Amino acid sequence: MDARFLGLAGEDWRAIAFSAGVSAAAVLASLPFGVACGWLLARRSFAGKALVETLLNLPLVLPPVVTGYGLLLLLGRRGWLGGYLFDYFGIEIAFTWTAAALAGAVMGFPLLVRAVRIAFAGVDPRFAQAARSLGARPLDAFWTVSLPLARPGVLAGVVLAFARSLGEFGATLLFAGSQPGRRTLAVQLYLLYEQPGEEAERRLWRLAAGAIVLSCAALAASEYLERRGARRDSS
Amino acid sequence: MIRLEFDCSLRYASGFTLDAAFSTRTSVTVLSGPSGSGKTTILSILAGLLRPDRGRIRLDATVLFDSERRIHLPPEARRIGYVFQDYLLFPHMNVRRNLLYGWHRRPADAQPPAFERVVEILELSDLLHRFPATLSGGQRQRVALGRALLCGPRLLLLDEPLASVDETLRERVLGYIEQAQREWDIPTLYVTHNTGEAERLARQTIVLQSGRVVGVEPANDRGDPAP
Numbered sequence: 001m002d003a004r005f006l007g008l009a010g011e012d013w014r015a016i017a018f019s020a021g022v023s024a025a026a027v028l029a030s031l032p033f034g035v036a037c038g039w040l041l042a043r044r045s046f047a048g049k050a051l052v053e054t055l056l057n058l059p060l061v062l063p064p065v066v067t068g069y070g071l072l073l074l075l076g077r078r079g080w081l082g083g084y085l086f087d088y089f090g091i092e093i094a095f096t097w098t099a100a101a102l103a104g105a106v107m108g109f110p111l112l113v114r115a116v117r118i119a120f121a122g123v124d125p126r127f128a129q130a131a132r133s134l135g136a137r138p139l140d141a142f143w144t145v146s147l148p149l150a151r152p153g154v155l156a157g158v159v160l161a162f163a164r165s166l167g168e169f170g171a172t173l174l175f176a177g178s179q180p181g182r183r184t185l186a187v188q189l190y191l192l193y194e195q196p197g198e199e200a201e202r203r204l205w206r207l208a209a210g211a212i213v214l215s216c217a218a219l220a221a222s223e224y225l226e227r228r229g230a231r232r233d234s235s
Numbered sequence: 236m237i238r239l240e241f242d243c244s245l246r247y248a249s250g251f252t253l254d255a256a257f258s259t260r261t262s263v264t265v266l267s268g269p270s271g272s273g274k275t276t277i278l279s280i281l282a283g284l285l286r287p288d289r290g291r292i293r294l295d296a297t298v299l300f301d302s303e304r305r306i307h308l309p310p311e312a313r314r315i316g317y318v319f320q321d322y323l324l325f326p327h328m329n330v331r332r333n334l335l336y337g338w339h340r341r342p343a344d345a346q347p348p349a350f351e352r353v354v355e356i357l358e359l360s361d362l363l364h365r366f367p368a369t370l371s372g373g374q375r376q377r378v379a380l381g382r383a384l385l386c387g388p389r390l391l392l393l394d395e396p397l398a399s400v401d402e403t404l405r406e407r408v409l410g411y412i413e414q415a416q417r418e419w420d421i422p423t424l425y426v427t428h429n430t431g432e433a434e435r436l437a438r439q440t441i442v443l444q445s446g447r448v449v450g451v452e453p454a455n456d457r458g459d460p461a462p
Binding site: 124126127129130131132133134135136137138140144145148149 | 282283284309310311313314315316317319323325326327336337340341342382383386
């Protein structure tokens with residue numbers, strides 16, 4: 001029998017910790033790309049913009065299992081890119097910690113980009129122009145003026161993407177598998193559901209409650225950050 | 236004294252066309268004309284925020300823009316202080332950080348006025364730790380003027396500085412501008428739709444209508460010796 005805390009088995013805690021770690025890594029790694037994409041979509045018009053938007057939003061509407069299968073085709077050991085990585089560099093991605101993070105990142109990315117884009121759209125581009133006229137180079141103006149002004153929205157997007165990644169099931173299961181120690185929260189929940197017996201059912205309930213608490217906390221954080229941004233603009 | 240030569244044309248998608256030429260070498264030049272006559276467009280082009288279709292701009296020996304020679308200096312390389320009509324103070328910085336934004340980025344050869352002196356003349360010492368959202372229109376105006384002065388500009392652009400200031404404050408704002416003018420003597424382009432407003436500052440007035448220069452008072456400075 002595992003040691004218990006709050007009625008959850010060690011294995012369940014590991015799933016929560018694994019999910020939280022994987023999701024945090026996923027969001028942190030995708031943040032620079034998300035900010036770049038969101039800024040481009042908010043500020044620039046270019047050929048093929050509609051196509052880029054559609055592709056970015058695809059993980060939102062596709063069944064996650066399809067996304068996971070796509071990742072497997074692309075990055076699996078015999079995948080188009082994964083085969084190359086394995087043959088030449090000995091790098092394996094599928095069914096690793098990285099795979100779980102990548103699946104979470106891909107699923108959370110559309111939400112991140114959407115939030116970032118709305119955040120930049122709400123910042124008057126003339127603030128950056130004022131910064132330029134005061135001697136700031138474009139990147140300087142971005143770091144010191146545009147990004148800080150968009151920060152509440154960007155942070156809200158980070159929290160949303162984190163929550164989305166935390167709950168990811170289909171894509172993670174296909175691309176990262178379900179080996180013990182590499183199980184995400186959602187996968188662990190499913191495996192408990194499949195186990196017969198009252199003990200498994202009790203753990204399932206408690207783990208589900210834990211998932212609800214985590215998700216509510218993430219949503220509340222996102223809401224708080226958005227409100228804080230709104231308050232500063234109007235005060 | 237500095238010489239500014241401007242000769243540019245720009246056609247907007249909406250159909251409005253700016254095609255204006257003027258040159259000036261006075262300390263304060265007023266650009267006047269009804270709204271929509273292209274005054275702010277000229278300021279944006281001078282500051283490098285808007286790129287004309289063709290033409291030339293020269294500030295003394297520096298070519299800011301030349302369509303034929305494919306020269307278009309970016310705004311940060313022009314050293315032109317722009318006081319926007321709605322000020323555009325950075326809302327996430329307090330007054331002190333707003334004032335010092337351009338000062339920290341001044342080029343090595345620029346000689347901006349001393350921070351303490353700007354704070355003194357524009358009476359900003361009580362505002363330094365406040366944020367723009369908590370300031371009145373007149374206070375924002377002074378901060379915007381101070382911020383532009385502190386980047387060490389060779390030319391100052393003032394876009395309708397009295398437009399969004401309370402009637403009773405106009406005299407005071409004009410007083411601040413006059414005092415800054417006396418203290419630092421930075422060549423200034425002052426935009427207004429109201430000809431009477433800046434009469435006491437103006438050495439020369441350029442009148443615009445529908446994107447064209449329709450009058451210069453007093454007559455152009457052609458008589459002056461060439462630099």
